[in-house]
Amino acid sequence: MPFHHRRRRRFKRGRFPTSLPRFVLVGNPNVGKSVIFNLLTRRYASVSNYPGTTVELMTGSTTLNHQPALIVDTPGVNSLIPMSEEEMVTRNILMFEDPRGIILVIDSKNLSRGLLIALQLAEMGLPFLIDLNMEDEAKSLGMKVDVNMLSELMGVKVVPTVSTQRKGIKDLIDLIPQSSQAAYPISYRPDIEEGIAKLTPLIKSSPINKRAIALMLLAGDRSLIPWLSSTRRRETIEQIDQIRSRIEAKFHQPLSSLINQQLLQIADEIIQKVQKERGREKRNWQEVVGRLSLHPLWGIPILLLVLFLVYQFVGKFGAGTTATFMENVVFGKYINPWVTEGVKSILPVKFLQELIVGQYGLMTMALTYSFAIILPIVAYFFLAFALLEDSGYLPRLAAMLNSPFKIIGLTGKAVLPLMLGLGCCTMATLSARILDSRKERILVTLLLALSIPCSAQMAVILALLAGISLKATLWWGGTILAVLIGTSFASSRLLPGASSDFIMELPPIRRPQLSNILLKTSSRIMWYLREAVPLFILGTLVLFVLDKFDVLSYLEKLASPVITQFLDLPSRATQAFIVGFLRRDYGVAGLYLLAKQGQLSGTQIVVGVTTLTLFVPCIANLFVMLKERGWKVTSLMLAFIIPVSLLIGGLLNFILRTFGVQF
Numbered sequence: 090m091p092f093h094h095r096r097r098r099r100f101k102r103g104r105f106p107t108s109l110p111r112f113v114l115v116g117n118p119n120v121g122k123s124v125i126f127n128l129l130t131r132r133y134a135s136v137s138n139y140p141g142t143t144v145e146l147m148t149g150s151t152t153l154n155h156q157p158a159l160i161v162d163t164p165g166v167n168s169l170i171p172m173s174e175e176e177m178v179t180r181n182i183l184m185f186e187d188p189r190g191i192i193l194v195i196d197s198k199n200l201s202r203g204l205l206i207a208l209q210l211a212e213m214g215l216p217f218l219i220d221l222n223m224e225d226e227a228k229s230l231g232m233k234v235d236v237n238m239l240s241e242l243m244g245v246k247v248v249p250t251v252s253t254q255r256k257g258i259k260d261l262i263d264l265i266p267q268s269s270q271a272a273y274p275i276s277y278r279p280d281i282e283e284g285i286a287k288l289t290p291l292i293k294s295s296p297i298n299k300r301a302i303a304l305m306l307l308a309g310d311r312s313l314i315p316w317l318s319s320t321r322r323r324e325t326i327e328q329i330d331q332i333r334s335r336i337e338a339k340f341h342q343p344l345s346s347l348i349n350q351q352l353l354q355i356a357d358e359i360i361q362k363v364q365k366e367r368g369r370e371k372r373n374w375q376e377v378v379g380r381l382s383l384h385p386l387w388g389i390p391i392l393l394l395v396l397f398l399v400y401q402f403v404g405k406f407g408a409g410t411t412a413t414f415m416e417n418v419v420f421g422k423y424i425n426p427w428v429t430e431g432v433k434s435i436l437p438v439k440f441l442q443e444l445i446v447g448q449y450g451l452m453t454m455a456l457t458y459s460f461a462i463i464l465p466i467v468a469y470f471f472l473a474f475a476l477l478e479d480s481g482y483l484p485r486l487a488a489m490l491n492s493p494f495k496i497i498g499l500t501g502k503a504v505l506p507l508m509l510g511l512g513c514c515t516m517a518t519l520s521a522r523i524l525d526s527r528k529e530r531i532l533v534t535l536l537l538a539l540s541i542p543c544s545a546q547m548a549v550i551l552a553l554l555a556g557i558s559l560k561a562t563l564w565w566g567g568t569i570l571a572v573l574i575g576t577s578f579a580s581s582r583l584l585p586g587a588s589s590d591f592i593m594e595l596p597p598i599r600r601p602q603l604s605n606i607l608l609k610t611s612s613r614i615m616w617y618l619r620e621a622v623p624l625f626i627l628g629t630l631v632l633f634v635l636d637k638f639d640v641l642s643y644l645e646k647l648a649s650p651v652i653t654q655f656l657d658l659p660s661r662a663t664q665a666f667i668v669g670f671l672r673r674d675y676g677v678a679g680l681y682l683l684a685k686q687g688q689l690s691g692t693q694i695v696v697g698v699t700t701l702t703l704f705v706p707c708i709a710n711l712f713v714m715l716k717e718r719g720w721k722v723t724s725l726m727l728a729f730i731i732p733v734s735l736l737i738g739g740l741l742n743f744i745l746r747t748f749g750v751q752f
Contacts, residue, residue: 190268498581
């Protein structure tokens with residue numbers, strides 16, 4: 090595949106605006122990096138996105154050898170030759186952010202994957218030390234690592250830890266400033282070494298060795314081409330492409346696989362020298378639960394129970410009980426009336442009063458929506474997610490659902506955002522970040538915006554349909570499910586890009602650490618307050634302006650013919666579709682009111698709620714979509730969702746009336 094790249098994007102250093110020395114945590118997924126990070130930084134942590142990506146980074150201050158320092162927690166990776174956005178971000182931090190040292194966290198019971206990264210760091214010539222974490226779990230499996238031998242072989246400091254029990258953390262803190270370059274010799278097949286030798290003179294200098302960059306280019310890493318293009322001529326880039334193509338043509342498999350195989354073989358040779366087998370300890374309850382959770386029979390009821398509990402906790406208790414209390418009592422009875430009275434007494438100008446406490450007011454809509462409705466749901470979701478993550482069940486949940494999700498073009502990881510969309514699609518769109526590929530994140534965002542009703546909307550829908558018949562509910566649910574499956578199946582084949590392979594390390598089931606869960610949750614809530622709340626304020630200002638210029642009433646008149654003629658609904662139903670853009674449940678509530686007044690038949694109710702379920706996402710979700718996916722992708726989604734929802738509604742109306750289906 091050619092390396093040509095039209096845009097020349099500059100890679101800027103200084104991503105972290107501080108002069109403090111930076112120490113970077115690196116490691117595979119599920120090796121305890123987050124726990125190590127929390128123990129190193131304690132409460133001085135913040136969450137942010139790496140520029141131009143949806144990848145979250147946690148940074149925090151600490152003190153090493155009585156000197157302040159910055160700790161950066163990078164995403165879990167399987168290789169430093171990037172094959173995903175997370176791996177590219179981690180590589181870029183190592184390459185462009187001038188780290189003073191690297192803490193490589195390795196799972197003591199799975200040395201092979203961790204040592205592969207250690208060997209890549211050695212080739213990069215970066216200073217690092219090895220944290221052999223989860224020593225207790227390795228011991229329970231009968232494994233013992235000779236720490237001194239491993240340190241001697243790699244030429245770096247090695248520290249055994251049990252982060253959940255804080256064992257070895259003091260030694261780790263003392264040794265971090267002593268990070269050093271490894272001195273382990275690595276050689277590849279002669280043809281690959283020939284390619285390295287030819288590429289090295291064509292590569293510009295950087296904080297990491299040219300040899301490591303040459304290996305990345307041979308492995309097909311296209312993300313480095315913009316960086317090379319900034320100082321190299323087009324002919325040089327073409328020459329790099331030709332060298333790589335000639336070398337790869339000599340083999341029957343990709344060079345990336347050959348390079349990884351060689352590194353894994355070296356890692357296995359190291360393991361044979363440093364790892365000793367001992368007698369296995371008696372199985373504990375965590376191992377029994379871990380095995381049952383993956384069992385073909387017992388794993389299913391466990392999975393259903395977990396999903397049910399998460400939905401009850403987030404969707405019912407968070408989106409229902411807590412959000413309702415905050416909206417109706419805290420804000421409805423106390424805060425908003427008090428603010429409204431104060432604003433009207435201080436600001437005599439009606440325009441300013443409406444801007445703050447009107448129908449589309451910054452207080453009565455933007456802040457009420459942000460803090461009374463979305464914040465409880467987001468907080469409960471982050472808490473549930475941290476619990477599943479810390480317990481080790483999250484990878485098992487994804488593994489159990491991978492096969493059915495693969496049919497519609499997704500992996501098992503997609504179950505969490507889709508399920509949580511039944512609580513709040515805004516929050517679920519944020520959680521799509523856990524998916525590995527951009528294609529999957531776009532697909533899940535589309536499904537959430539199109540066919541997943543939030544808990545507030547579903548509550549009104551079920552209340553409305555329950556007054557008709559079970560058959561009406563089945564027609565609505567069956568139509569929505571068919572649209573979800575059909576859209577996912579078709580989109581997964583039409584969207585550009587490849588879906589990620591389902592590769593996930595299954596950690597043992599562990600007892601969650603309350604301090605770790607609370608720290609993760611609080612850090613993510615602070616991110617929500619900093620990143621998402623301004624979007625709700627901006628959205629409210631847009632609606633306020635549209636209302637003042639009568640654009641909303643114009644849209645209502647414009648949409649009325651489609652609603653009355655194509656969907657065969659009364660003209661007053663048009664307002665329900667406009668209001669549904671503000672809050673999805675408000676739209677269905679409009680239909681509910683019409684039904685109570687006897688203005689809708691059973692068929693019209695089914696057609697109306699089905700179309701509204703599939704109609705545009707609420708304004709909060711729309712602004713989060715804009716932030717997460719960008720305006721181009723979001724615009725294309727809306728251009729697809731609006732006509733498809735109306736088309737499905739019209740088709741359903743035609744089928745029901747043609748075949749005389751009565752409710």
